[in-house]
Amino acid sequence: MTQHRKVLSIQAGQPTSDGAGVSLTRVFGGPGVEQFDPFLMLDEFGSDNPDEYIAGFPPHPHRGFETVTYMLEGRMRHEDHMGNVGLLQGGGVQWMTAARGIIHSEMPEQEEGVMRGFQLWLNLPGKTKLSDASYQDIQPENIPRLTTEAGVEVVVIAGRFDDGSVQQMGAVQRPDTEPQYFDFHMPAGSRISPRIPEGHRALLYVYEGTLEIAGQPQAVSASRLVRLSNEGQLQLNSAAGARVLLIAGKPLGEPIVQYGPFVMNTREEIEQALRDFRDDRLTA
Structure with a gap:
């Protein structure tokens, strides 16, 4: 008998x-964030x-984690203390590893129209x-996309997508947390069964349908x-059609101490970040 991942919340x-x-x-973040380990926050803007x-x-x-910004529509300009300048546009992804420290800005490159996307915080x-x-x-053209036999379009941002019939490596691979980040565009009547490693935290965010x-x-x-259990298979269906983010990763199991844009393991490390x-000296 197939064991499915259970819906926890x-x-x-x-x-x-x-x-x-x-x-x-x-979407999530703040008190109780340990239940989403290794993820810290997900914001949707639109x-x-x-x-x-x-x-x-x-x-x-920022210090102590990574930010992943996925744009659906609109244009946002990134600048940081290292001299990086980038234009994030519809279908593109910005992957920033703050680690010891980064100071950056994200400003709209438009004065009208739709601005829509997501920002995910991933712990280090x-x-x-x-x-x-x-x-x-x-850039959008460098993010792999595929269409399954059931007609589901999959945007493979991070990790490896595998549904038993097709496999595709994503645009980004990360150690330690081994994140999977997929965007499913599911037509009415479609289904998909993505394989997620046992023990990985798995989250689904239905943003349409x-x-x-x-x-x-x-x-x-x-x-x-x-929020799903960490074991079992996953089968998704959509009778009416849906657009869904699947976010999965290997929990770190470490203490999480957060103060605004700083995420460390101890209060002393947070105090050091504030002093820096x-x-x-945050970026020194």
């Missing part, structure tokens, strides 16, 4: 704002009202939290996050 995100007043939905995004994210610091293990920062822009999960009696509607930022 289904939750809606909370409206909030960040940066200089950008409206967004915090608006056609410039007043809700135009102020952007002026220069700000203690052994690499103080390593060198790095940054890469991945309705999703059915094998073993779960109730369909999952849009703007809902599903105050003394202009």
Whole structure:
């Protein structure tokens, strides 16, 4: 008998704002984030009202984790203290490893139209939290896409996609947390059975349509996050059509101490990060 991954929780995100007043939905993050290990936060942003995004994210610091920004629509310009300048546009990904420290800005490269996408925070293990920062822009044409036999389009951002019939390495591979990050575009009546390593944390975020999960009696509607058990197979169906993020990774099992844009293992390390930022040594 097939053992399916169990649904542990289904939750809606909370409206909030960040940066200089950008409206967004915090899908998860904050107290209790250990249950999402190795992930720390997922934000969804989407608006056609410039007043809700135009102020952007002026220069700000990070330490101890990675940020993954996936744009669906719109244009955002990245600049950082290392001299990197990049344009993030629809279908593209920005993967930034803050590690020891980075100071960067993310500002809209548009004054009208739709700005839509996601930002995921991925933790780093203690052994690499103080390593060198790095940054890469991945243009849409460099992100693998495939269509399964059932007609599901898969955007393979990170890790390796495998459904038993087709395999595809993603644009990014990361050690330690071994993240998988896929975007499924599911037509009405389609199904998909992505293989996820045993022991990996697995999350689903339905951002359009309705999703059915094998073993779960109730369909999952849009703007809902599903947290799954770490073992078993996963079978997804959508009678009406859906767009779904699948995010999975190997838990680090380390203490998580967060203070705003700094995520470390101990309170002492957070205090050191604050001193380093105050003394202009965060990125030294």
